[in-house]
Amino acid sequence: MKATTKKIFLSFTVLAALTTGGLFGRSFISWFIPTTNPTNHIISDSIDAVIITPDIKVYSEGSSAIIVGTVKEVVDHSNKTGIPSTRIVKDAHVDISEVLKGDPSMTTVSVYLLGGFTGSDAPEDEVLLQPGEKVLLFLGKDSEGNYVVAGQSAGKCLIDKDGNVTGAPVFTMPLALLETKIREALASSVQS
Amino acid sequence: MRISYFRILSLVSLHLLIFSLSATLASAYIYSGYKWSGTSASYRINSAFAASFITAMKSADATWDAAGSKFRLNYSGTTSRNPNIYSSSYTADGYSDIGYSNAGSTFTLALTWGASSGTIMSERDTTFNTYYNFTTTGAAGKYDVQDVMTHEFGHWLNLIDLSSSGYPSFCGFSMEDTLCDSIGPEETRKRSLSTDDKNGIISIYGT
Numbered sequence: 001m002k003a004t005t006k007k008i009f010l011s012f013t014v015l016a017a018l019t020t021g022g023l024f025g026r027s028f029i030s031w032f033i034p035t036t037n038p039t040n041h042i043i044s045d046s047i048d049a050v051i052i053t054p055d056i057k058v059y060s061e062g063s064s065a066i067i068v069g070t071v072k073e074v075v076d077h078s079n080k081t082g083i084p085s086t087r088i089v090k091d092a093h094v095d096i097s098e099v100l101k102g103d104p105s106m107t108t109v110s111v112y113l114l115g116g117f118t119g120s121d122a123p124e125d126e127v128l129l130q131p132g133e134k135v136l137l138f139l140g141k142d143s144e145g146n147y148v149v150a151g152q153s154a155g156k157c158l159i160d161k162d163g164n165v166t167g168a169p170v171f172t173m174p175l176a177l178l179e180t181k182i183r184e185a186l187a188s189s190v191q192s
Numbered sequence: 193m194r195i196s197y198f199r200i201l202s203l204v205s206l207h208l209l210i211f212s213l214s215a216t217l218a219s220a221y222i223y224s225g226y227k228w229s230g231t232s233a234s235y236r237i238n239s240a241f242a243a244s245f246i247t248a249m250k251s252a253d254a255t256w257d258a259a260g261s262k263f264r265l266n267y268s269g270t271t272s273r274n275p276n277i278y279s280s281s282y283t284a285d286g287y288s289d290i291g292y293s294n295a296g297s298t299f300t301l302a303l304t305w306g307a308s309s310g311t312i313m314s315e316r317d318t319t320f321n322t323y324y325n326f327t328t329t330g331a332a333g334k335y336d337v338q339d340v341m342t343h344e345f346g347h348w349l350n351l352i353d354l355s356s357s358g359y360p361s362f363c364g365f366s367m368e369d370t371l372c373d374s375i376g377p378e379e380t381r382k383r384s385l386s387t388d389d390k391n392g393i394i395s396i397y398g399t
Binding site: 046047048049050051052053054059062063064082083084086087089114138140141142143144148150151152154155 | 277278280281282283284293294295296297298299300301302303304305306307323324335340343344347352373374375376
């Protein structure tokens with residue numbers, strides 16, 4: 001094939017791909033992007049939240065505690081006395097291996113989880129903590145003094161077996177590096 | 193004209209890559225699956241909010257009303273009702289209201305919740321977290337009321353967050369779309385709707 005013909009062929013291919021993608025992409029995207037459909041679940045307490053933009057300095061300074069640990073169990077308090085049938089309330093008990101901020105003597109923490117689905121699922125804005133997960137958590141406190149994950153799911157960083165953290169893009173890095181950055185942010189906030 | 197298998201494979205791969213990229217860019221809104229039964233919903237705002245805050249919230253309402261869809265949000269005045277979605281005892285009461293609560297250092301500026309019967313929305317409430325400081329004048333270190341409420345009204349209209357923190361993200365680095373789920377102090381970009389936001393509401397409610 002001559003070079004000129006190749007270029008023309010390639011150009012039309014690119015143009016065709018862009019056109020079809022732009023025109024029909026929405027239909028195909030829905031195959032891959034799950035939309036919340038709580039009608040499939042027994043109870044849904046789906047909360048939409050607007051959060052403070054994840055940032056190491058902001059979340060480090062604003063958190064009441066920052067811990068590294070493993071989720072031991074999640075206790076569902078839904079349908080108990082005083083809680084409407086439409087509310088989902090859980091507590092995640094986390095065994096702490098390291099305290100980056102907060103009471104250094106803490107060995108366990110109970111994290112209040114409001115909203116979600118019954119069972120082990122969570123809509124787009126709520127945080128999901130599952131037994132066995134190793135996590136770094138930025139923890140805030142609600143008006144009743146309960147620890148909550150800061151920024152809903154934003155404050156949860158999942159740690160894999162290789163010591164890499166995945167979560168909000170600004171938190172995604174090796175755990176040791178994230179811990180260093182958190183300590184630096186906390187140290188600079190003390191000095192200022 | 194003889195074309196090698198390698199060239200065919202390369203062309204197909206290139207085509208798929210470009211298709212995927214353009215598809216991604218073409219659709220940056222996510223529909224929740226719910227919708228209001230009609231083309232309007234009425235709401236009230238707790239009377240404790242300052243007049244400037246109420247004006248800002250009504251401006252957020254007007255922004256969505258002007259997005260090109262049939263749907264209209266109707267402000268019906270103030271109310272003494274104060275929905276507190278942060279409370280474990282919060283429940284639907286049949287009214288769509290905007291309230292407030294000092295909910296603590298949760299890093300959430302506001303929560304929105306909805307009641308439905310099947311996929312038909314019957315109520316939406318929003319609670320502002322007054323632990324954080326809000327402004328209508330761009331004051332430094334504070335969060336813009338209209339910015340927050342324009343985002344929350346997007347949820348009232350049944351669009352889901354474009355997450356910056358985990359869920360498949362279409363926010364990108366610009367965070368231009370109103371349904372991008374995070375807001376920084378002094379930010380006002382979410383006051384105005386992006387093409388994606390408008391496409392979302394139009395696709396749900398028509399023009």
